[in-house]
Amino acid sequence: MSTTKNILEMNQVSFKYDKEIVVKDITMTIKPGQFLGLVGPNGSGKSTLIKLMLGLLKPTRGEIRLFDKPIKHFRQWENIGFVSQKANSFNSGFPATVLEVVKMGLVSKTGMFRFFTKKDKEKAIEALKTVEMEKFLHHPIGELSGGQQQRVFIARALVSEPSFLILDEPTVGVDAKHVSDFYQLLRKLNKDKGITLLMVTHDIGTITEHASHVVCMNKTIHFHGHSDEYKEFSDEDLNQLYGHPVQQLSHNHAHEEGDRS
Numbered sequence: 379m380s381t382t383k384n385i386l387e388m389n390q391v392s393f394k395y396d397k398e399i400v401v402k403d404i405t406m407t408i409k410p411g412q413f414l415g416l417v418g419p420n421g422s423g424k425s426t427l428i429k430l431m432l433g434l435l436k437p438t439r440g441e442i443r444l445f446d447k448p449i450k451h452f453r454q455w456e457n458i459g460f461v462s463q464k465a466n467s468f469n470s471g472f473p474a475t476v477l478e479v480v481k482m483g484l485v486s487k488t489g490m491f492r493f494f495t496k497k498d499k500e501k502a503i504e505a506l507k508t509v510e511m512e513k514f515l516h517h518p519i520g521e522l523s524g525g526q527q528q529r530v531f532i533a534r535a536l537v538s539e540p541s542f543l544i545l546d547e548p549t550v551g552v553d554a555k556h557v558s559d560f561y562q563l564l565r566k567l568n569k570d571k572g573i574t575l576l577m578v579t580h581d582i583g584t585i586t587e588h589a590s591h592v593v594c595m596n597k598t599i600h601f602h603g604h605s606d607e608y609k610e611f612s613d614e615d616l617n618q619l620y621g622h623p624v625q626q627l628s629h630n631h632a633h634e635e636g637d638r639s
């Protein structure tokens with residue numbers, strides 16, 4: 379049983395690339411076991427916030443703690459898995475098999491110049507089993523569909539057995555009929571494997587069905603709480619936040635007008 383109090387804490391974090399502040403006064407926590415959906419309009423600072431969490435950018439102001447440690451003292455990066463936006467866009471000629479791609483997830487642990495061991499291979503196969511892709515072990519990655527590639531990238535992130543997994547728009551490129559299977563996989567990771575999840579998405583209608591918590595941001599945080607409370611957000615609140623009409627579906631599910639594939 380983990381004794382970690384908070385997986386992530388941000389305290390009044392602000393960031394600017396140049397002159398303009400793109401992330402402002404963000405205070406939020408993610409507790410072990412949560413599945414947090416991070417939503418907001420295009421350009422609202424979601425990817426920047428993820429880069430700050432991963433230590434790829436340094437805040438202009440404020441503090442970040444990972445697993446209860448100030449980020450500058452944090453060393454257990456293998457505890458955090460990351461699946462980036464557009465990870466699933468290998469073309470058909472890409473010269474790597476599914477197994478090779480997943481084993482690359484161990485590079486941060488093993489170092490580039492150490493050969494993979496039999497145990498590494500077993501771990502990679504185990505991760506592929508978790509995402510139900512073990513039968514594609516020797517397939518070239520580029521020959522798989524977008525959704526299948528995305529599962530392989532999740533396996534690559536899982537191979538170092540992280541307890542916190544960050545996914546940046548993982549359903550982009552996954553065809554609609556496989557999106558619900560994808561959420562089922564996330565549920566399995568969260569509920570059965572106890573992995574804390576943070577998922578960036580534009581799909582504000584669906585995420586509230588699956589995530590336990592939602593953060594809605596547009597430079598600053600507009601909502602941070604339980605997803606049931608987020609469902610209470612009115613059309614007007616959402617329209618104001620997105621700066622254009624946002625379509626509401628039944629049960630107050632919302633999705634953005636127009637597709638941004």
Ligand SMILES: Nc1ncnc2c1ncn2[C@@H]1O[C@H](COP(=O)(O)OP(=O)(O)OP(=O)(O)O)[C@@H](O)[C@H]1O
Pocket residue numbers: 395396400418419420421422423424425426427
């Ligand atoms: N490397 C960069 N240099 C300068 N400005 C940047 C850089 N990356 C992003 N920005 C700007 O910072 C703001 C926030 O961008 P960010 O990519 O974090 O938003 P986002 O919410 O992830 O957007 P999207 O949903 O479209 O992916 C935008 O105005 C963007 O133009």
